[in-house]
Amino acid sequence: xxxxxxxxxxxxAFGKDREQDAGALVKRFGGSKVLIHYGGGSVVRSxxxxxxxASLNAESIPYVELGGVKPNPxxxxxxxxxxxxxxxxxxxxxxxGGGSTIDxxxxxxxxxxxxxxxxxFYCGKYIDKALPVxxxxxxxxxxxxxxxxxxxxxxxxxxxxGATGDAIRPKFSILNPxxxxxxxxxxxxxxxxxxxxxxxxxxxxxxxxxxxxDRLTEALLLTMIHEGPRVIENPDNYEARANxxxxxxxxxxxxxxxxxSQDWTSHxxxxxxxxxxxxxxxxxxxxxxxxxxxxxxxxxxxxxxxxAVRVWGCQMDFDHPEVTAKAGIEALRRFxxxxxxxxxxxxxxxxxxxxxxxxxxxxxxxxxxxxxTGFTTLNEEDCATKPGFQMRRPNIWKRFFWNIxxxxxxxx
Amino acid sequence: xxxxxxxxxxxxAFGKDREQDAGALVKRFGGSKVLIHYGGGSVVRSxxxxxxxASLNAESIPYVELGGVKPNPxxxxxxxxxxxxxxxxxxxxxxxGGGSTIDxxxxxxxxxxxxxxxxxFYCGKYIDKALPVxxxxxxxxxxxxxxxxxxxxxxxxxxxxGATGDAIRPKFSILNPxxxxxxxxxxxxxxxxxxxxxxxxxxxxxxxxxxxxDRLTEALLLTMIHEGPRVIENPDNYEARANxxxxxxxxxxxxxxxxxSQDWTSHxxxxxxxxxxxxxxxxxxxxxxxxxxxxxxxxxxxxxxxxAVRVWGCQMDFDHPEVTAKAGIEALRRFxxxxxxxxxxxxxxxxxxxxxxxxxxxxxxxxxxxxxTGFTTLNEEDCATKPGFQMRRPNIWKRFFWNIxxxxxxxx
Numbered sequence: 001x002x003x004x005x006x007x008x009x010x011x012x013a014f015g016k017d018r019e020q021d022a023g024a025l026v027k028r029f030g031g032s033k034v035l036i037h038y039g040g041g042s043v044v045r046s047x048x049x050x051x052x053x054a055s056l057n058a059e060s061i062p063y064v065e066l067g068g069v070k071p072n073p074x075x076x077x078x079x080x081x082x083x084x085x086x087x088x089x090x091x092x093x094x095x096x097g098g099g100s101t102i103d104x105x106x107x108x109x110x111x112x113x114x115x116x117x118x119x120x121f122y123c124g125k126y127i128d129k130a131l132p133v134x135x136x137x138x139x140x141x142x143x144x145x146x147x148x149x150x151x152x153x154x155x156x157x158x159x160x161x162g163a164t165g166d167a168i169r170p171k172f173s174i175l176n177p178x179x180x181x182x183x184x185x186x187x188x189x190x191x192x193x194x195x196x197x198x199x200x201x202x203x204x205x206x207x208x209x210x211x212x213x214d215r216l217t218e219a220l221l222l223t224m225i226h227e228g229p230r231v232i233e234n235p236d237n238y239e240a241r242a243n244x245x246x247x248x249x250x251x252x253x254x255x256x257x258x259x260x261s262q263d264w265t266s267h268x269x270x271x272x273x274x275x276x277x278x279x280x281x282x283x284x285x286x287x288x289x290x291x292x293x294x295x296x297x298x299x300x301x302x303x304x305x306x307x308a309v310r311v312w313g314c315q316m317d318f319d320h321p322e323v324t325a326k327a328g329i330e331a332l333r334r335f336x337x338x339x340x341x342x343x344x345x346x347x348x349x350x351x352x353x354x355x356x357x358x359x360x361x362x363x364x365x366x367x368x369x370x371x372x373t374g375f376t377t378l379n380e381e382d383c384a385t386k387p388g389f390q391m392r393r394p395n396i397w398k399r400f401f402w403n404i405x406x407x408x409x410x411x412x
Numbered sequence: 413x414x415x416x417x418x419x420x421x422x423x424x425a426f427g428k429d430r431e432q433d434a435g436a437l438v439k440r441f442g443g444s445k446v447l448i449h450y451g452g453g454s455v456v457r458s459x460x461x462x463x464x465x466a467s468l469n470a471e472s473i474p475y476v477e478l479g480g481v482k483p484n485p486x487x488x489x490x491x492x493x494x495x496x497x498x499x500x501x502x503x504x505x506x507x508x509g510g511g512s513t514i515d516x517x518x519x520x521x522x523x524x525x526x527x528x529x530x531x532x533f534y535c536g537k538y539i540d541k542a543l544p545v546x547x548x549x550x551x552x553x554x555x556x557x558x559x560x561x562x563x564x565x566x567x568x569x570x571x572x573x574g575a576t577g578d579a580i581r582p583k584f585s586i587l588n589p590x591x592x593x594x595x596x597x598x599x600x601x602x603x604x605x606x607x608x609x610x611x612x613x614x615x616x617x618x619x620x621x622x623x624x625x626d627r628l629t630e631a632l633l634l635t636m637i638h639e640g641p642r643v644i645e646n647p648d649n650y651e652a653r654a655n656x657x658x659x660x661x662x663x664x665x666x667x668x669x670x671x672x673s674q675d676w677t678s679h680x681x682x683x684x685x686x687x688x689x690x691x692x693x694x695x696x697x698x699x700x701x702x703x704x705x706x707x708x709x710x711x712x713x714x715x716x717x718x719x720a721v722r723v724w725g726c727q728m729d730f731d732h733p734e735v736t737a738k739a740g741i742e743a744l745r746r747f748x749x750x751x752x753x754x755x756x757x758x759x760x761x762x763x764x765x766x767x768x769x770x771x772x773x774x775x776x777x778x779x780x781x782x783x784x785t786g787f788t789t790l791n792e793e794d795c796a797t798k799p800g801f802q803m804r805r806p807n808i809w810k811r812f813f814w815n816i817x818x819x820x821x822x823x824x
Contacts (some may be wrong), residue, residue, distance in 0.1 A: 001427075001651060001654040002427065002657075003426060003427025003430065003588075004424075004426050004427060005424065005425055005426070005427065006423075007421075007423045007424070008420060008423040008424075009419075009420075009421030009423075010418045010419075011417065011418075013749045014414025014416050014670065015413075015416060015671070016415060018415065034482075165518060172579065177413075202525070209651035209652075209655065210655070211639060212631075212632070212635045212637050212639075212655040212656075212658050212659045212662070215631035215632070215634050215635050216632070216662070218631065218633045219624075219627035219628045219631035220627070220628070220701035222627050223623050223627050226623055227623060239620070240621075241641055242621070243621065243622070243623050243624040244624075246624050246625070246670065246671070247624045250624070255662065255667060258426065258658065259426065259427070259654070259658070305696065331799065344768040
């Protein structure tokens with residue numbers, strides 16, 4: 001196990017009707033004037049926004065509002081939010097929504113107390129200062145309610161990048177599973193996929209002797225496999241929603257990922273897709289994960305066999321572990337399809353002629369050194385000499401996307 | 413799942429040599445004059461105390477010292493610590509040791525800023541104010557490094573009681589697995605047992621639909637079963653120590669126990685034993701857990717069958733689930749014996765003639781209403797009418813201890 005620091009000071013208020021505590025929690029964590037940041041539509045229609053305002057009013061806490069956050073949240077609205085907060089003297093940002101709203105709120109909170117352009121944080125600058133952020137979660141997916149991360153799409157070029165810093169960890173997060181019951185099955189499935197991606201990307205490690213975090217990660221995957229289909233079948237299932245909600249937070253606050261190398265290449269690949277095609281992040285991951293895993297499996301067959309046996313209940317083929325490893329990846333792919341997720345890049349709107357642009361932005365965009373690192377190094381070069389690779393793979397990125405294309409045409 | 417709050421704001425600095433960060437962390441969390449609180453012996457001999465002092469000196473942070481904490485830490489030393497802190501103007505308590513030292517430090521920290529007798533907190537008063545506490549952990553067991561709890565033995569009557577409050581959650585905890593490598597196998601085994609008890613006592617719930625916390629608890633039990641024997645066999649195994657250390661924290665900061673009823677009756681029973689006989693807490697639990705579980709098993713056979721199958725790898729007997737349930741309890745008992753823990757109460761020094769005294773203190777001591785509640789209600793009365801019990805069990809506490817006595821004589 002590697003040395004690490006772990007710091008997750010968010011106060012979680014979990015359960016039915018907990019949004020009524022919003023005002024008291026803002027007060028507890030030092031807010032005296034609030035920006036309520038949200039998307040729109042359902043938050044307003046469901047009456048949630050009114051309940052949140054009533055809770056702030058009950059504590060005599062003034063507020064301003066900024067709605068309009070879209071999935072794959074945009075830099076433009078962040079600039080608006082920063083300006084609004086400065087003008088109005090806001091000292092607390094309250095996100096009411098899903099991961100996009102929370103990420104947008106975090107960006108605003110960091111930008112308000114920073115003299116430069118907030119985008120600096122999304123080019124690698126660590127966020128060490130921000131207004132306090134609170135969240136009222138309505139979509140279980142991104143894990144942003146308990147994480148120090150934020151992902152924003154820059155409208156100047158349409159590319160997505162992440163920023164991080166303990167300063168943007170929410171002071172509190174209100175997790176009421178009932179608020180997620182109105183989510184349509186497709187969005188619910190996207191959330192389930194995102195959570196499972198956060199777990200798999202922690203699971204794919206090169207660090208040895210990490211039994212505790214392996215087991216914890218497997219536990220959360222098993223939970224998702226059990227509870228996921230239950231909410232797809234019955235969106236009103238409060239109990240299944242509740243289990244998924246806590247699993248989603250635990251999957252991404254890093255308690256189950258400490259002390260080990262991780263692999264975020266699938267997320268990086270997906271970010272290019274959702275930035276360019278504005279597809280749902282979870283849907284992009286459902287296609288990317290199994291494709292990527294099939295590609296990198298030979299780097300550590302036993303690790304893929306382990307998750308296949310422990311999580312998917314595959315029988316271990318002791319003579320041919322790669323058979324078990326592949327069966328686990330296939331089980332993951334089938335699971336995503338079973339909950340309504342796409343199988344092919346084309347279903348996301350991706351086009352073959354965009355491959356050079358995607359690969360270039362992925363491997364060379366925003367100061368990247370021409371490759372992605374994680375479980376293994378992915379670049380545009382021949383990587384035949386790398387340990388763990390058992391065959392020559394010329395121009396692996398092109399080949400990766402080509403594989404997908406082939407798979408698509410072959411099975412249509 | 414039940415509504416809950418979860419708040420674990422401790423900063424964990426994990427890994428080799430991390431004690432050298434003690435001074436910087438005290439500074440970060442606002443300490444300007446420190447009480448270093450410890451047991452003695454190994455902390456001094458190993459040079460750890462000197463390294464901690466050097467780290468404080470490097471940050472120019474003055475300190476006073478108070479050693480002498482014993483296992484099952486006593487109220488007398490807490491009073492001394494409180495007085496010392498007041499006299500010297502201490503504003504930060506740094507625990508260097510295991511659970512006993514940390515619990516004693518928490519008691520001192522709460523007592524310093526309280527006008528009344530600190531024992532009030534151990535009679536049920538919530539701790540809402542305390543000096544900040546930091547820890548440098550040397551024994552993986554109690555989970556006190558990440559918990560809001562403290563257990564102290566009152567020397568006036570020799571009984572153990574617990575106190576709780578977010579104010580005594582450590583501001584930081586330094587977890588260096590190498591510091592635990594010098595622990596003798598017996599103490600190591602006691603720690604393993606204590607951690608597994610924390611997990612089982614969360615597992616025994618009457619709350620339905622708690623798959624996520626079930627799975628997480630099982631994950632940590634599986635980790636202990638894998639790593640425990642490895643450190644008993646080779647105390648120098650850093651990697652196994654590291655896995656156990658993170659599992660021990662996760663087992664007790666309650667991330668895996670939220671939103672469900674829990675069962676702390678085994679801990680309560682054990683506290684009477686270690687208070688009266690000064691036996692090791694873990695050793696007492698090794699005897700108490702399987703005995704108690706055998707006794708309460710029929711309250712929810714399927715729950716015991718579940719842990720038997722998922723954690724101990726028992727085959728499910730679908731026609732006779734109670735066979736599987738019992739096999740799981742037997743596997744737990746055998747595991748404890750295999751790592752060197754006792755099997756019988758007599759091995760702890762317990763005497764048959766003390767049973768009335770033990771039962772009275774347990775069920776009626778310190779304001780208790782004549783029973784213990786948790787997974788099921790345990791009292792001195794006939795509980796034949798209680799749902800889940802399938803036979804008359806007159807005077808169950810006497811019977812409980814009598815069972816143990818019988819078991820002991822029968823197998824000797």
